[in-house]
Amino acid sequence: MSADVADEGRMVTQHTEIAIIGGGVIGSAVAFFLRELGYDGTVTVFEKDPSYQxxxxxxxAASIRQQFTTTVSTQMSQFSYGFLESLPERFGDDGDIGMFRGGYLLVADAARADALRACHKTFVSLGSDIAWLDAPDLAQRFPWLNTEDLVGAxxxxxxxxxxxAYMLLRILRREARKLGVVYCDQEVTGIDVAGDRVTAVRTASGAxxxxxxxxxxxxxxxxxxxxLAGCELPVEPRKRTMFVIQAPLSNKGMPFIFDSTGVAIRPEGDRFICSAPPDPENDPHPGDDFEPDFNLFEDKVWPALAHRIxxxxxxxxxxxxxxxxxMNLLDHNGVVGPHPDLANFLFATGFSGHGVMHSPATGRGIAEWILNGRYTSLDLSPLGYDRIRTGTPIREALVY
Ligand SMILES: Cc1cc2nc3c(=O)[nH]c(=O)nc-3n(C[C@H](O)[C@H](O)[C@H](O)COP(=O)(O)OP(=O)(O)OC[C@H]3O[C@@H](n4cnc5c(N)ncnc54)[C@H](O)[C@@H]3O)c2cc1C
Structure with a gap:
């Protein structure tokens, strides 16, 4: 059974049991897992731009790590990685997401060493397969790395x-549609609320x-x-630039390196991609600005890379x-689950740079909540909305 529906526009009322607003990797994962877990009601994903431009x-940059310091994020990575690995088995050639198995290397100078050692203890206690390398081990393993000012990694x-990530999105969307999920190419411009419930969504066409x-x-x-539903959620866009570089250095065996300066680099094909977060005082709401920030490369990325490698x-x-x-301005972590005052309005957003890697766990969690009114596998309640209301950030040491 397939697939899309025409939004019939002005004055027409249509019905869907589940309205998913946004058909990116998270919305499509929710749709996919609803069917995967056996939900047979109507599901409509509203996507304002099906080109996903x-x-x-x-x-x-679609990378996945196990190196988190909170139980919830670690468990989400564990489940999500297993799901990503299962895709070729489940869907054959149609399950290919170009998966490359490579580790993250988080390096620490003297100022960060104690904190990173403490993180390492936590990784291990949470069951993650992460090694600690002292500077001499690091130099031996990665001879092209300048370890002079490093304590370990x-x-x-x-x-x-x-x-x-786009291939993952296409798989989730394709499989959801095969199982009768409908994608409606419309922007949601209004949400109707009556008492403590959302009753309808309104689209730009007037439907x-x-x-x-x-x-x-x-x-x-x-x-x-x-x-649109009268709720406050401190999730806003923040621009991040990725630079593609070439250099006279083989990237074979190079991990995804996070330098103590915040600059990050990893292999991409036979080249490299690299980035750095802008300084907080130079990180405004970008509006529609998608222009790469070349100053960031000159001022921060290039000098740090030339020093480290x-x-x-x-x-x-x-x-x-x-x-x-x-970007979740409170704590750079996802907000997942129902709004306390609107029990049928669920959040699945705000991951601030780690949403692709956690999309399978988020999709499954939200689907469980819809089916059962609670999480039945991973407990995602630490990511719930209450912390937004009380202003209580999650203490995850590693957010980028
Ligand atoms: C440069 C960069 C590097 C990154 N690197 C990583 C990484 O290495 N690992 C990782 O896990 N994550 C990474 N991320 C973050 C990751 O990409 C996001 O967390 C993830 O894609 C979020 O998925 P989403 O579905 O919530 O959002 P989106 O992909 O933005 O999807 C949301 C969709 O909602 C639609 N929409 C919005 N409003 C409406 C409306 N009113 N009506 C209808 N549709 C609407 C939009 O058109 C959009 O298609 C990176 C992000 C960037 C920008």
Whole structure:
């Protein structure tokens, strides 16, 4: 059975049991897992731009790590990695996401060493397969790395890597549609609320879709969509630039390196991609700005790379792109689950740079909540909305 529906426009009321607002990797994962877990009601995903040109998913570096310090994020990575690994088995050639197995290498100078050692203890206690390397081990293992000012590093030995996020989105969307999920190419411009419930979503064409539940999976527009229902959610876009470089250095065996300066680099094909967060005082709401920030490369990325990997002094920038993080301004972690005052309005947004890797766990969690009114596998309640209301951030030491 397939697939899309025409939004019939002005004055027509249609019905869907579940309205998912946003058809990126998170919204599509929710749709996919609803069917996977046996939900047989109507599910409609509202997506304002089915080209996904500006979606976070299509502009992601799409890497997955196990190196988190909270139980919930670690468990989400464990489940999600297993799910990503299972795709070729489940869907054959149609399950290919270009998965590359490679570890993250988080390096620490003297100022960060104690904190990173403490993180390493936590990784191990949470069951992650992460090694601690002292500087001499590091120098031996990665001879092209300048370790002079480093004390040590953590290296992921399994469960980490990178892939193509757009391919993952296409698989989730395709499989959901095969199982009768409908994608409606319309922007949601209004959400009707009566008492403590969402009753309908309204689209730009003027159509009204009554619904039993609505899911906010609008990515960087998560805060805007929450406001349509009168809810506050501090999730806003923040621009992040990725630079593609070439250099006279083989990237074979190179991990995804996070330098103590915040600069990150990993292999991408036979080239490299690298990035750095802008300084907080230079990180405004970007509006519609998707222009790469080339100053960031000159001021921060290139000097840090040339110091850490001397062979990169001779790098050549090939291209660059920018995308928007869906930044949760409270604590840079996802907001997942129902709003306390609108029990049928669920959040699945705000992951701030780790939403692709956690999309399978988020999709399954939200689907469980819809089916059972509670989580039945991983407990995602630490990511619940209550912390937004009380202003209580999650203490995850490693957010990028
Ligand atoms: C440069 C960069 C690097 C990144 N690197 C990583 C990484 O290495 N690992 C990782 O896990 N994550 C990474 N991320 C973050 C990751 O890409 C996001 O967390 C993830 O894609 C979020 O998925 P989403 O479905 O919530 O958002 P999106 O992909 O943005 O999807 C949301 C969708 O909602 C639609 N929408 C919005 N408002 C409405 C509305 N009112 N009506 C209808 N549709 C609407 C949008 O058109 C969009 O398609 C990176 C992001 C960027 C920008």
């Amino acid at each position: 500006f979606a976070s998913t299509a502009r992601s 953590t290296l992921g030995l399994s469960g980490e890597g990178w892939f193509d 009204v879709w009554s619904c039993a539940m609505a899911v906010n999976a609008a990515g960087p527009a998560g805060g805007q969509v929450a406001a 001397p062979a990169l002094e001779e790098l050549r920038m090939v291209s660059a792109w920018a995308g928007h993080y869906e």
